[in-house]
Amino acid sequence: MLMQNKGGSQGRNQLVDLQKAGIQRNGRWLVRGVDLSINRGEILTLIGPNGAGKSTTAKLVTGVLRPSEGSVARSGDLRIGYVPQKLSIDWTMPLSVRRLMRLTNSLTDADLLGALSATGISHLIDAEVRHLSGGEFQRALLARAIARKPDLLVLDEPVQGVDFAGETALYDLIRQIRDTTGCGILLISHDLHMVMAATDTVICLNGHVCCRGTPDSVSRSEDYQRLFGANARGLALYSHQHDHTHLPDGRVLHGDGSITDHCHPEDGHHHHHDHDHEDHDHSHEYGHHSHDHGSKDGEAARHA
Amino acid sequence: MLDDFFVRALIAGIGVAVTTGPLGCFVVWRRMAYFGDTMAHSALLGVALSLLFSLNLMVSVFGVAVVVSLILLILQRRQALSADALLGILSHSTLAIGLVLVAFMSWVRIDLMAFLFGDILAVTREDIALIWGGGLVVLAAVVWLWRPLVASTISEDVAEAEGLKPERARLLFMLMMALVIAIAMKIVGILLITSLLIIPAATARRFSASPERMAVLASLIGALAVAGGLFGSLHYDTPSGPSIVVAALALFIVSLLPLGRSGADATTGGIRP
Numbered sequence: 001m002l003m004q005n006k007g008g009s010q011g012r013n014q015l016v017d018l019q020k021a022g023i024q025r026n027g028r029w030l031v032r033g034v035d036l037s038i039n040r041g042e043i044l045t046l047i048g049p050n051g052a053g054k055s056t057t058a059k060l061v062t063g064v065l066r067p068s069e070g071s072v073a074r075s076g077d078l079r080i081g082y083v084p085q086k087l088s089i090d091w092t093m094p095l096s097v098r099r100l101m102r103l104t105n106s107l108t109d110a111d112l113l114g115a116l117s118a119t120g121i122s123h124l125i126d127a128e129v130r131h132l133s134g135g136e137f138q139r140a141l142l143a144r145a146i147a148r149k150p151d152l153l154v155l156d157e158p159v160q161g162v163d164f165a166g167e168t169a170l171y172d173l174i175r176q177i178r179d180t181t182g183c184g185i186l187l188i189s190h191d192l193h194m195v196m197a198a199t200d201t202v203i204c205l206n207g208h209v210c211c212r213g214t215p216d217s218v219s220r221s222e223d224y225q226r227l228f229g230a231n232a233r234g235l236a237l238y239s240h241q242h243d244h245t246h247l248p249d250g251r252v253l254h255g256d257g258s259i260t261d262h263c264h265p266e267d268g269h270h271h272h273h274d275h276d277h278e279d280h281d282h283s284h285e286y287g288h289h290s291h292d293h294g295s296k297d298g299e300a301a302r303h304a
Numbered sequence: 305m306l307d308d309f310f311v312r313a314l315i316a317g318i319g320v321a322v323t324t325g326p327l328g329c330f331v332v333w334r335r336m337a338y339f340g341d342t343m344a345h346s347a348l349l350g351v352a353l354s355l356l357f358s359l360n361l362m363v364s365v366f367g368v369a370v371v372v373s374l375i376l377l378i379l380q381r382r383q384a385l386s387a388d389a390l391l392g393i394l395s396h397s398t399l400a401i402g403l404v405l406v407a408f409m410s411w412v413r414i415d416l417m418a419f420l421f422g423d424i425l426a427v428t429r430e431d432i433a434l435i436w437g438g439g440l441v442v443l444a445a446v447v448w449l450w451r452p453l454v455a456s457t458i459s460e461d462v463a464e465a466e467g468l469k470p471e472r473a474r475l476l477f478m479l480m481m482a483l484v485i486a487i488a489m490k491i492v493g494i495l496l497i498t499s500l501l502i503i504p505a506a507t508a509r510r511f512s513a514s515p516e517r518m519a520v521l522a523s524l525i526g527a528l529a530v531a532g533g534l535f536g537s538l539h540y541d542t543p544s545g546p547s548i549v550v551a552a553l554a555l556f557i558v559s560l561l562p563l564g565r566s567g568a569d570a571t572t573g574g575i576r577p
Contacts, residue, residue, distance in 0.1 A: 062465035082465035089458055093333045094512045103455045104466040128513075154465065 013039040015078055015152045015184045016061050020070035023056055030056045033208045034070070038152065038184040043175070043198055045187045048205035054188045055085050057205060058156050061186055081150030083141045083158045085188070095129045097121070097140050105148050115147035116140075118173055120166070134161030142170065146177055153177070153185045171198060309425055313534055316427040316435050317548065320488045321500060321526030323439035326446045326519035327484055328501035328526075329508070330477065333457045333515075337502055338388060339376070342395035344485050344497040346372040348402030351419055355412050356405065362434060362486045369482035372398060377478075399494075422493035422545030424534070431490060438487040442480045446519075449473050454515050491530075492545040500526060503552040507559045529555055 015038050022032035031053030038044050038061070046054045059065040060072055062080055089095060101112050116122040119139040124132065132140060142158050155174070159167045175198040178185055187199065204210040331340050350365030357364075372394055379390050406414060415423070446453070456463035456470030463470040488497050504526035505518070512518035532555075533548030540547075 059461065059465075062461075064461045064464045080465050080467070082462050084459060084461050087459050087462070090333055090335070092506075092509055093457065094509065094514055094518055095458070096513060099514050100458075103458060104451065104463065104468055148466070 013041075015040060015075050017073045018057075018060060018067075018070065019073075021057075021060050021067040021072055022069045023060060023065055024068040029207065031060075031205065031207060032069075034060070034205075035209065036061075036203060036212075038186055040151070040184050041178060041182045042200045043178055043185045043187060044201045044203065045189060045199040046203050046205055047189060048210070051207075052205040053207055054205055055156055058154050058186060058188055061152075062154050075151075079148070079151045081145035081148050081153045083138075083145050083153075083155045085156035085160075087141065089129055091130055096125075097127050097129060097132070098125050100129050100140060101144050101147055103144060107147055111147050111149075115143040118146065119143040120169065135163060135166060138162055139166075139170070142173075149181065149183075151183055153183055155185065156188045158187070159189075174198065309427075310534070310538060312427045312429070312432060313424045313544065314531060316432050317424055317491050317530035317534060318527045319432070319435040319439050320484075320491045321504065321530045322523045323435075323442050323484055324488060324500045325504055325508075325521075325523030325526045327442065327477075327480060328503075328505035329515065329519045329522050330453060330457060331481075331498075331501045332505045332509070337498060338391045338395070339373075340481060340485075340498045340501050342376070342391045342398075343369045343373055343481055344489075344494055345395045346398035346402075347485055347489050347494045347497075348419060349398045349405070350402075350486075351414075352402045352405035352409070355409055355414065362438075365489060366482050366486040368398070369485050370479060373478040373482065418493070419489065420493050420495050421543055422489075422491050422496065422548075424491045424544040424548075427490065435487045435491075438483050442483055445476060445480055449476060450516075453477060492548055496545050496549050499549045499552060500529075503549070503556050504529060507552070507556040510559050525555055526552070 017037040018034050021034045023030050034053075034057055036044065036057075046057060048054055056065065060067055062082055063072070063074065066072075097116070098112065101107060101115065113122055113125070116125055119142050121136055121139045121143065124136060124140070127136075129137065129140065138158060138161055142155070145153060145155070153174075158174070159170050162170060174185060174187070177183065178198075201212065201214055203212040331337055346368050347365045350368035351361065353359065353368065354361045354364035376390060376394060379385070380387055385393075403416075406412075406416065418426070452463060452468040452470060452473040455466075455468050456473055460470050463473075484501075485497055488500060492500055505522040507525045508518045508521035512521055529552035530548050533551035534544060536542065536551060537544040537547035
């Protein structure tokens with residue numbers, strides 16, 4: 001399924017290109033019909049509820065997973081720096097922060113220290129990784145990923161467990177890395193405000209691409225108003241993206257009452273452009289979403 | 305006063321221990337103890353096949369261990385049964401088939417106990433050459449694959465995303481395990497091989513601040529256990545294989561004692577209860 005970069009006008013700058021990519025496991029589509037490309041110097045942010053396929057999409061981008069359909073093309077010698085959503089280090093493995101930094105490549109001491117200073121944990125260089133707090137561990141993982149000077153940074157909820165002030169600083173750092181190195185960044189976040197400030201493109205996933213756009217175009221759109229209104233007025237308006245509900249058995253109940261096995265963006269059950277929240281009772285969907293957000297902390301679990 | 309057979313045993317045993325040290329660290333880090341056991345148990349099937357078809361013993365044991373680990377990989381992909389159930393099935397059925405085959409071959413008389421528990425005192429010069437030759441091959445491969453092996457132990461996904469080919473490293477690791485089992489069988493026996501992988505590595509954990517240090521220490525501790533076990537075996541006239549394992553266990557227990565703890569790791573450096 002892997003193809004060489006097709007080139008074209010964007011070929012030189014394009015780092016990765018997904019075309020109608022989907023992945024199936026045990027008869028279920030984890031994510032399907034994803035079109036996205038990341039260029040040098042671009043920050044692309046994935047948002048969406050739990051189980052929307054954000055991490056799966058990141059793994060398609062990095063090559064950890066192969067697509068069941070569609071294609072994934074990476075530029076020839078793409079150097080990736082990856083911060084996975086979950087990483088557990090068995091306690092039998094003695095590992096200092098210094099050693100973690102050199103996990104997948106050798107580093108000069110200057111690069112190593114520079115990356116640790118940038119993420120604010122240079123004082124922890126000789127600490128054992130399993131003694132770090134959740135936030136410190138995330139900073140160490142981010143430092144490791146940027147120290148190898150990647151062409152593409154893939155960050156799966158990189159600020160989980162980081163306190164609010166630190167979160168702002170780390171997002172600043174991520175933008176700064178993009179500005180100075182010109183690498184492309186794929187960022188997965190559930191935090192809309194922080195991400196929208198620095199990102200070039202936002203894609204909302206829910207098993208497929210629900211909506212996408214530049215922050216500018218999105219922020220002028222009704223969808224964007226609803227996204228941010230969601231935070232101001234509770235979760236109610238957040239439901240704009242989800243005119244369907246994923247049933248426990250994996251099937252999909254659509255807004256028009258029909259039930260299908262998968263959710264295809266183009267199957268006619270979706271009505272992204274004619275929402276009318278005033279006239280519909282969304283209470284069921286509201287409950288669904290508040291549940292999602294309530295379990296966010298559980299999803300971000302990490303073992304030391 | 306060391307008899308010649310004893311020196312040979314010592315050299316062979318230390319050769320095995322030096323090889324099993326780093327490999328054993330990965331067995332501990334990756335929680336593959338039962339997997340190692342399964343490969344080791346399949347060695348008896350290798351012994352039986354070698355007798356049946358007049359094959360070289362080590363080649364036969366190596367081949368069967370490789371086939372068993374490949375079967376395991378394929379069965380795990382299908383996800384029909386949990387990994388430990390699959391391991392249990394393969395582990396004991398290969399051991400049982402080996403025992404049954406040996407019993408059928410009424411024309412050969414073999415010392416089953418020597419295969420099960422080792423016969424280090426009957427080590428020949430050729431055995432020493434094979435042990436050190438095979439051991440050096442394994443150690444060279446571990447050094448060559450060190451970064452991908454450690455990285456994929458911590459995160460298979462990160463190793464894959466950052467181009468370290470963890471799949472290849474895992475496959476080669478299995479071949480190394482099979483080779484170590486083939487060369488270690490004569491020293492401690494099929495049933496005790498895993499102990500030489502796990503106990504020295506677990507003992508080394510408390511004294512190690514890095515994976516590299518733990519691997520080197522595991523080799524040294526293993527060699528110490530071999531020497532201690534062999535001297536004990538000579539002194540008390542006990543079977544050599546089990547004596548080596550008892551010596552390794554003694555070192556492990558000593559490592560648990562709160563003596564001269566190093567660094568700030570005093571509270572959690574030992575084995576968790």
